[in-house]
Amino acid sequence: MRQHFTGILLFAICAALIPLIAINPAFSPPQNLQIQPSQNSSSSAPPDLTQDNNEIPANTIDHAQAEPSDTEPQNQDSGTAPVMEESGSFSILDESSGKIFSVSSKDFIRGALAAEMPPTFHPEALKAQAVAAHTYALCVQALQQDSPDPSLKGADLSADPQNWKSYTTEKIFRQRYGNMADAYWKAITDAADQVSDYIMVYENHPIVAAYHSMNTGMTEDAANVWTGNAPYLTPVESRGDALAPDFQVQQDFPAPEVKKALEALSPEVSLGDNPQDWIILGQRSPSGYILSVTIGGQEFPAKDLRTLLGLRSTSFLLNYANDTFSFTVQGYGHGVGLSQYGADWYARQGMDFSEILSHYYPTAKLGIVKEIS
Known part of the structure; x- marks a missing residue:
């Protein structure tokens, strides 16, 4: 061109x-x-x-x-x-x-x-x-x-x-x-x-x-997503x-599926017996997006977890109950x-x-x- x-x-x-x-x-x-x-x-x-x-x-x-x-x-x-x-x-x-x-x-x-x-x-x-x-x-x-x-x-x-x-x-x-x-x-x-x-x-x-x-x-x-600075981004x-449809949705995953996915992230990930400790959320950005997560003692960008599980965005709350991980997710992208x-x-x-x-x-x-x- x-x-x-x-x-x-x-x-x-x-x-x-x-x-x-x-x-x-x-x-x-x-x-x-x-x-x-x-x-x-x-x-x-x-x-x-x-x-x-x-x-x-x-x-x-x-x-x-x-x-x-x-x-x-x-x-x-x-x-x-x-x-x-x-x-x-x-x-x-x-x-x-x-x-x-x-x-x-x-x-x-x-x-x-x-x-x-x-x-x-x-x-x-x-x-x-x-x-x-x-x-x-x-x-x-x-x-x-x-x-x-x-x-x-x-x-x-x-x-x-x-x-x-x-x-x-x-x-x-x-x-x-x-x-x-x-x-x-x-x-x-x-x-x-x-x-x-x-x-x-x-x-x-x-x-x-x-x-x-x-x-x-x-x-x-x-x-916060790619690093680097641009005044227009x-x-x-x-x-x-x-006000958008499906602005907030709940995405549920059985614990066995989550365990299998998380262990595939890195050979250094070591998950314990308590699923509540598998995923620890890190700091949020001022716009409300999770920046990092700790999985099995290893820190990862939150977007890696989003990719792994197919979450709609990295703006979410996480709850574990009844052998199920529930992500309440806002936005898409x-x-x-x-x-x-x-x-x-x-x-x-x-x-x-x-x-x-x-x-x-x-x-x-x-x-x-x-x-x-």
């Missing part, structure tokens, strides 16, 4: 995205970067929102600000958005078939939005999600071109359109929604097309556009999340960056997409991308 900010710069922005850790119950960390799946529901209802778009390892954020852009600087205080160039297409490895296909940037944004957010969400929330997904995909594409992952077979990204993972097609979308397909596809395409020229930037660099389904009412600091209020349910709520209060993005990515600004002719 030829860009004014160059492959080298974008590699600096996204380099630490290796390895990506997919947060889902069937955890299997890939060796390199992939855009993350949305969790889908039955064919009679809109797909659920993605729980995370990514698990970004630590130094991504430091690298994202490590080098000056070779883009001719724009004075953002004057209201002029930085202008960057993109190739105008993405190559995608279909995880089901193993084949690589290419889509235009416009079609990718449509398909990514369709896979990531229900079409019934407010149009301004859809636009905000489209910009975030586009921004993230450009970073992924640049990373693959500078440091290719052999498992992607030369593609920029991987996806599973048939299963609504990261990207889906209009045909598959229409199969799901039946009689509502025309109206719903129009909602997706209208939103995606209106913002297809925008990405989020910080100091003329495309940002690490983390997003998630819902949080505790306050987004999480990226430094710091905690902000997210007022509508507590890592909690960093844009909240999808929060974006929908703010849109319904009158915010437009740019205001939503500015709220969830403080200090970042809209940038303009133009396709290379």
Whole structure:
């Protein structure tokens, strides 16, 4: 991808995205970067929102600000958005078939939005999600071109359109929604097309556009999830999340299953006879997320336990009774960056997409991308 900010710069922005850790119950960390799946529901209802778009390892954020852009600087205080160039297409490895296909940037944004957010969400929330997904995909594409992952077979990204993972097609979308397909596809395409020229930037660099389904009412600091600091990935209020469906759920696990899972974490984990002592919760972040857990005398990041058990987030209370571990979990996802349910709520209060993005990515600004002719 030829860009004014160059492959080298974008590699600096996204380099630490290796390895990506997919947060889902069937955890299997890939060796390199992939855009993350949305969790889908039955064919009679809109797909659920993605729980995370990514698990970004630590130094991504430091690298994202490590080098000056070779883009001719724009004075953002004057209201002029930085202008960057993109190739105008993405190559995608279909995880089901193993084949690589290419889509235009416009079609990718449509398909990514369709896979990531229900079409019934407010149009301004859809636009905000489209910009975030586009921004993230450009970073992924640049990373693959500078440091290719052999498992992607030369593609920029991987996806599973048939299963609504990261990207889906209009045909598959229409199969799901039946009689509502025309109206719903129009909602997706209208939103995606209106913002297809925008990405989020910080100091003329495309940002690490983390997003998630819902949080505790306050987004999480990226430094608590991956380490590194970014002023656009710091905690902000997210007022509508507590009103989201399934904001708080209980997840129960039989003690024998938990024991087997915990012992697989590390050979140094030694569990005693009292299950109540197996998992000791550590400190919470100001946003309400557990930062660490002690398991069998060994300390682990709380996200490791989340991954292991398929918990919806690391904001939880834990109770043990009747040979069962019960987790009362709030939110869904890592909690960093844009909240999808929060974006929908703010849109319904009158915010437009740019205001939503500015709220969830403080200090970042809209940038303009133009396709290379």
